[in-house]
Amino acid sequence: MYNLMIKDLIIQKKQLYLFIPFIVFYAFFGQHMSPSFIFLMASLYIPLNSYIYEEQVDANVLLNSLPYTRKEIVVAKYMGAIIYMVMAVAVTSVILYVARFPFTWQDIALAVGMFFIFSAVAFPLFYILKPGYIGAVMIIGLIVLASMGPIVFRFLSQYLPAISNFITQTPQPILYGLGAIISIILYVISWLTSHTVYQRKVF
Amino acid sequence: MKNIVAFKNVTKSFNGFAIKNMNLTIKKGEITGFIGANGAGKSTTIKLIMNLLQPDTGEVTVFGQQYAHHEKAIKERIGFVYDNNIFYKDLHIKDIRRIVAPAYQSWDNELFNQYIKLFELPTNKAVQTFSKGMQMKVSLAMALSHKAEFILMDEPTAGLDPVFRRELLDILQEIVSDGERSIFFSTHITSDLERIADRVAFIQKGELLFTDTKANIMQNYALVKGSTSLLNDEVNTCFISIRQQGNHFEALTGHTEKVAQLLGHQVQLEKVSLEDIIFYAKGGKALYV
Numbered sequence: 476m477y478n479l480m481i482k483d484l485i486i487q488k489k490q491l492y493l494f495i496p497f498i499v500f501y502a503f504f505g506q507h508m509s510p511s512f513i514f515l516m517a518s519l520y521i522p523l524n525s526y527i528y529e530e531q532v533d534a535n536v537l538l539n540s541l542p543y544t545r546k547e548i549v550v551a552k553y554m555g556a557i558i559y560m561v562m563a564v565a566v567t568s569v570i571l572y573v574a575r576f577p578f579t580w581q582d583i584a585l586a587v588g589m590f591f592i593f594s595a596v597a598f599p600l601f602y603i604l605k606p607g608y609i610g611a612v613m614i615i616g617l618i619v620l621a622s623m624g625p626i627v628f629r630f631l632s633q634y635l636p637a638i639s640n641f642i643t644q645t646p647q648p649i650l651y652g653l654g655a656i657i658s659i660i661l662y663v664i665s666w667l668t669s670h671t672v673y674q675r676k677v678f
Numbered sequence: 679m680k681n682i683v684a685f686k687n688v689t690k691s692f693n694g695f696a697i698k699n700m701n702l703t704i705k706k707g708e709i710t711g712f713i714g715a716n717g718a719g720k721s722t723t724i725k726l727i728m729n730l731l732q733p734d735t736g737e738v739t740v741f742g743q744q745y746a747h748h749e750k751a752i753k754e755r756i757g758f759v760y761d762n763n764i765f766y767k768d769l770h771i772k773d774i775r776r777i778v779a780p781a782y783q784s785w786d787n788e789l790f791n792q793y794i795k796l797f798e799l800p801t802n803k804a805v806q807t808f809s810k811g812m813q814m815k816v817s818l819a820m821a822l823s824h825k826a827e828f829i830l831m832d833e834p835t836a837g838l839d840p841v842f843r844r845e846l847l848d849i850l851q852e853i854v855s856d857g858e859r860s861i862f863f864s865t866h867i868t869s870d871l872e873r874i875a876d877r878v879a880f881i882q883k884g885e886l887l888f889t890d891t892k893a894n895i896m897q898n899y900a901l902v903k904g905s906t907s908l909l910n911d912e913v914n915t916c917f918i919s920i921r922q923q924g925n926h927f928e929a930l931t932g933h934t935e936k937v938a939q940l941l942g943h944q945v946q947l948e949k950v951s952l953e954d955i956i957f958y959a960k961g962g963k964a965l966y967v
Contacts, residue, residue: 478777478780478781479703480687481780482777483893485769485773485776485777486766486777488773490791505876511875532766534764534766535763536760536764537764537765537766538728539728540728540730540756540758540760540764541753541778541781541782542749542750542751542754542781543750543781544750545748611821629757644928668696677730677731678725678730678731
């Protein structure tokens with residue numbers, strides 16, 4: 476399984492050369508951006524790139540012909556994503572620190588939470604959809620989100636006082652802890668979904 | 679002789695196509711050629727052997743083991759060569775090796791370098807720039823470098839130039855010469871089989887028509903020509919397929935001896951090539967010899 480994680484680095488050797496310049500660019504030209512966003516982008520860089528690249532080359536036949544089980548292939552992606560996220564956060568922290576880009580632990584915590592939620596939604600799509608369809612689904616998803624978003628917000632705004640009350644009244648550590656638990660639960664559900672889908676997949 | 683692969687009543691259905699009740703065996707130490715027209719189910723069968731597909735009903739065992747419990751152990755011993763490039767297309771051979779090699783416990787780097795040299799493969803070019811023959815050689819080098827006991831090849835000779843095709847057939851023959859390794863390869867080129875196959879499996883419309891040694895096939899199969907007045911229920915059971923024109927028929931039989939006993943000199947018996955068998959068997963029925 477360790478080999479499968481290393482494989483994700485080997486296949487994106489070229490993209491990896493761009494990783495540090497990518498963060499440096501944000502560190503110097505993204506002063507108006509939230510540091511959480513930069514951390515989130517950096518954490519998703521390696522895991523998402525590996526999914527997109529493997530989807531393009533249809534790596535399933537090769538990986539499943541090698542002595543690996545389907546379970547291992549999925550676990551390696553989910554475990555690898557966490558490891559690469561931690562590494563990316565570390566590298567980004569150093570770069571932002573050197574570039575004197577102000578950030579706090581809360582920014583990192585928020586980015587990690589968002590990383591788990593985004594990954595939990597995006598990763599299963601790569602197992603559920605046939606290669607080549609993911610782009611179309613993402614565009615449709617965006618359109619749906621853009622058209623449904625205002626309706627959802629209008630609906631939520633009725634409860635806005637209650638929500639903001641809850642947020643202000645709950646102590647911060649509990650709020651962050653709650654966020655962490657929810658994101659991790661979502662990530663585990665996502666992994667179980669991907670696992671189940673991949674077991675039945677036809678290549 | 680030990681079975682490397684055994685299918686027991688395997689069925690797999692897709693939209694508009696099905697593998698029906700297949701009982702295929704691949705023997706140890708032999709080259710088995712798998713022949714059939716395009717779309718007959720060759721690639722599906724190979725995917726079933728590799729567990730890329732699971733049967734709807736029936737059972738597939740490889741090295742006497744089932745994938746459900748021994749997936750890694752089985753795949754450790756199989757080398758695969760598919761009819762298209764399955765390696766990450768913009769990577770170089772040395773990067774692909776860095777991905778494939780650690781997957782196998784028995785990987786031999788020195789052996790791999792020897793094959794790369796032997797096959798004259800460039801190590802600093804992306805595999806997508808390789809010709810079909812070169813891509814096939816990459817797969818074969820990988821399969822041989824982890825000392826696979828069973829090499830599975832989907833249409834390895836299609837798209838190869840005649841010189842390398844012959845070289846490849848010689849290499850395959852060399853691989854099985856110690857009697858320990860086995861090869862199963864699909865093709866629709868009968869001359870490949872005539873050259874190197876010990877055994878031939880013939881698939882048609884998802885049904886395995888026969889599996890037999892080449893020698894037996896040559897002995898048992900014949901083209902029967904005669905007058906339609908000779909045809910009756912008993913005679914017809916000997917035939918795989920019959921074509922009638924006016925009051926003459928041409929039929930393919932897998933029971934030459936029985937036909938000779940039944941009809942003697944009233945019919946003409948002609949030797950058939952594998953190509954004839956495939957041509958005449960079209961629309962025929964499964965025959966277990």
